[in-house]
Amino acid sequence: MNALLDIATIVLILAGAIVALIAAVGVVLLRDARSAMHAATKPATLSILLIGCGAVLQLDSLSTVSKLAVIVALQFVTAPVGAHMLARGITSDTDSSDDTYD
Amino acid sequence: MKISLVISLSILLAAAALTTSRAIRRGTIGERAVAVDALTAIITCGLLTATALTGDAWFLDLALVLGLLAFLTSVTVARFIERRGL
Numbered sequence: 001m002n003a004l005l006d007i008a009t010i011v012l013i014l015a016g017a018i019v020a021l022i023a024a025v026g027v028v029l030l031r032d033a034r035s036a037m038h039a040a041t042k043p044a045t046l047s048i049l050l051i052g053c054g055a056v057l058q059l060d061s062l063s064t065v066s067k068l069a070v071i072v073a074l075q076f077v078t079a080p081v082g083a084h085m086l087a088r089g090i091t092s093d094t095d096s097s098d099d100t101y102d
Numbered sequence: 103m104k105i106s107l108v109i110s111l112s113i114l115l116a117a118a119a120l121t122t123s124r125a126i127r128r129g130t131i132g133e134r135a136v137a138v139d140a141l142t143a144i145i146t147c148g149l150l151t152a153t154a155l156t157g158d159a160w161f162l163d164l165a166l167v168l169g170l171l172a173f174l175t176s177v178t179v180a181r182f183i184e185r186r187g188l
């Protein structure tokens with residue numbers, strides 16, 4: 001039973017970490033801000049859900065589990081809203097979006 | 103168990119390094135804000151992995167505060183870009 005939980009934790013956390021790495025590669029490779037946002041908004045929900053599900057299997061006290069649930073729920077509420085506001089801010093000035101500050 | 107979680111942490115560290123380099127090196131303010139947004143998500147993932155690795159609950163407090171601050175950051179930067187047109 002315990003070994004089974006360990007294996008599930010390992011699989012979920014490794015999957016979440018690999019999703020985060022792929023998203024980071026996308027953030028580096030995609031040049032436009034909105035293209036980069038396509039890659040950047042994936043780990044904010046999917047990775048955190050996978051890693052949270054993996055971590056919750058290793059916790060034993062109810063207070064810790066509920067705190068982790070609050071973190072994942074908060075991330076699910078705030079990350080899309082923040083990304084949406086950022087996208088609206090970026091789109092509102094498409095004229096100046098091609099000059100870069102190196 | 104421990105070794106694979108450490109491997110996951112190093113994968114997350116590589117991802118964080120990539121997004122940090124994107125945020126520092128080039129781009130408009132919007133692109134940098136997108137990279138910082140992804141960076142905070144990856145740091146939260148790392149804190150949750152550390153919780154699974156050590157069993158310490160105080161990593162979760164850090165993750166909670168970081169999630170709130172990340173939301174405030176992206177909203178503030180978005181309002182700033184919208185107002186100033188940067």
